[in-house]
Amino acid sequence: MKRRPEPVSWAGKVKPCRAGVAAGIDAAENYIEPGFEHIANGAPARRFEFSLLHLRRSYPYVLSKILTVTDNWSLDARALVRPARTFQALAATQRPENVRSTFWTAARRPLFLSLVLGCVISLIGTSVATIRLIGTTAIYWSFVPLIEILTLAIVVWRRRGSSTFASLVDAFFVGHAAWTLLLLLAGAVMAVTPPQHWWFIITRPAVVAIVLVVGWSAYVDVCFFRYICGTTLASAVRSATLYRVIVWILIFWIFAVPEATPLGVIQEIVEAITEVLK
Amino acid sequence: MNGLVRAIVVAALALASIAAGTVVDVPTPSKASVLGGYYVLACDFHVHSFPSTWSTLSPIDTVLEARHRGLDVIAMTPHESIWAGKLGAWFTRRIAGPIVIVGEEITAPRYHLIGVGISKTIQYGVPLADAIASVQAQGGVAIIAHPYEMDWLADDAPELRALDGAEIARPEALVSDEAAARLRAFFARGSFTAIGSSDFHGLGPIGFPARGSSPANLLHKV
Numbered sequence: 001m002k003r004r005p006e007p008v009s010w011a012g013k014v015k016p017c018r019a020g021v022a023a024g025i026d027a028a029e030n031y032i033e034p035g036f037e038h039i040a041n042g043a044p045a046r047r048f049e050f051s052l053l054h055l056r057r058s059y060p061y062v063l064s065k066i067l068t069v070t071d072n073w074s075l076d077a078r079a080l081v082r083p084a085r086t087f088q089a090l091a092a093t094q095r096p097e098n099v100r101s102t103f104w105t106a107a108r109r110p111l112f113l114s115l116v117l118g119c120v121i122s123l124i125g126t127s128v129a130t131i132r133l134i135g136t137t138a139i140y141w142s143f144v145p146l147i148e149i150l151t152l153a154i155v156v157w158r159r160r161g162s163s164t165f166a167s168l169v170d171a172f173f174v175g176h177a178a179w180t181l182l183l184l185l186a187g188a189v190m191a192v193t194p195p196q197h198w199w200f201i202i203t204r205p206a207v208v209a210i211v212l213v214v215g216w217s218a219y220v221d222v223c224f225f226r227y228i229c230g231t232t233l234a235s236a237v238r239s240a241t242l243y244r245v246i247v248w249i250l251i252f253w254i255f256a257v258p259e260a261t262p263l264g265v266i267q268e269i270v271e272a273i274t275e276v277l278k
Numbered sequence: 279m280n281g282l283v284r285a286i287v288v289a290a291l292a293l294a295s296i297a298a299g300t301v302v303d304v305p306t307p308s309k310a311s312v313l314g315g316y317y318v319l320a321c322d323f324h325v326h327s328f329p330s331t332w333s334t335l336s337p338i339d340t341v342l343e344a345r346h347r348g349l350d351v352i353a354m355t356p357h358e359s360i361w362a363g364k365l366g367a368w369f370t371r372r373i374a375g376p377i378v379i380v381g382e383e384i385t386a387p388r389y390h391l392i393g394v395g396i397s398k399t400i401q402y403g404v405p406l407a408d409a410i411a412s413v414q415a416q417g418g419v420a421i422i423a424h425p426y427e428m429d430w431l432a433d434d435a436p437e438l439r440a441l442d443g444a445e446i447a448r449p450e451a452l453v454s455d456e457a458a459a460r461l462r463a464f465f466a467r468g469s470f471t472a473i474g475s476s477d478f479h480g481l482g483p484i485g486f487p488a489r490g491s492s493p494a495n496l497l498h499k500v
Contacts, residue, residue: 037428121480124482125482126303128298128302129295129299129300130302130303131300132300137335140336141334198452198482254330255329255330256331256332258359267402271385
């Protein structure tokens, strides 16, 4: 099929193609013979059509250029914005001969999370990050990463394949950036916000932020179970759901429920939702 | 900037922030004063601690925070339990810290009641009259907490006469005229003592000033 020739003549308006070939300018095209004005008037339409075609063809190229910016980011940041690709790449590197699993491998990211929790609690309580609070709260709020690790063990133990549990824990917490960023943002906002705005922040913007993070982190978790644990999509969704149900109930029970009964948990959830909705 | 340099920069910034925060975190001295023949103590009768009551600081950290803020007395009032108050009271005796009174926030669908100075837990959901009677039978005082939605209680209800105190000064009432008006309206319905409390859950400063005297007489004064 013969393609119609590319319009190249309107001076300076044609961009070079991807191969870098500059467009030629035909000066003769600028001369319009009397009686042929309708042909010249059609040029803008062809120019617009060419621009659209160029843009549509180059959109994936432009997007890929934008996303390659993340190639230089840390592993955790890449997992935040491109979890599927990051976990695929991470799974490919987690061959048994490549994995050196030590206690530090499993502990480094959970320890960082404990430190973040300590800093955030200090910020929301005193508006500054002070060592007298960070030092102690980071210790007893380590129950959060500990519960996450124990639940991960329950959910993936039989499906961990050739990976060591330490490397699985490390890979799982690679996808924790969304929650970590939310905690840091909450601490920073509450540290500088006057008290009269706290309840509004807790019941409006914070709820929206939590919903967004819950949604995105669910996708990140599914990517983890699918690519790191090597399961199907349906199995990954089930694992992520089971993981979240166990972790959230346990953390909520320890944080908020005075009675160690299912009814106590339900009562606290109902009271909390009622307070937020008032 | 490679990963190692980036990590070092982030760690240095974090350490610098923590160091700066620690330097500016200066304790507030306790200001003992005498007014009309009474020692004026800074008290907070509604303080929660971690775990189980939506708070972030442990009982020990709560006592230390109260001392850091210059409070003389706190009542530790977790929901449906008193062990945190007992732990706080034990700890404060060892560090010569603020007076810690064991208490509980008794919750029910229609009210929250602070029982200060009790030794046995009172169950969730008991009728208000029974809760007040249980608190007073143990030698404690009954303070209605955040009484914003107590319209269901009639003006001549015996519970209003039995109450020892009500939270009339709260953090949100300082910044919301509507909240302050609703608390004042509730105060006008009874003859109980007006109490100021922070309802501390780890967010914001602990402590509200209140008049009082020696530890043994604090509850009597209320």
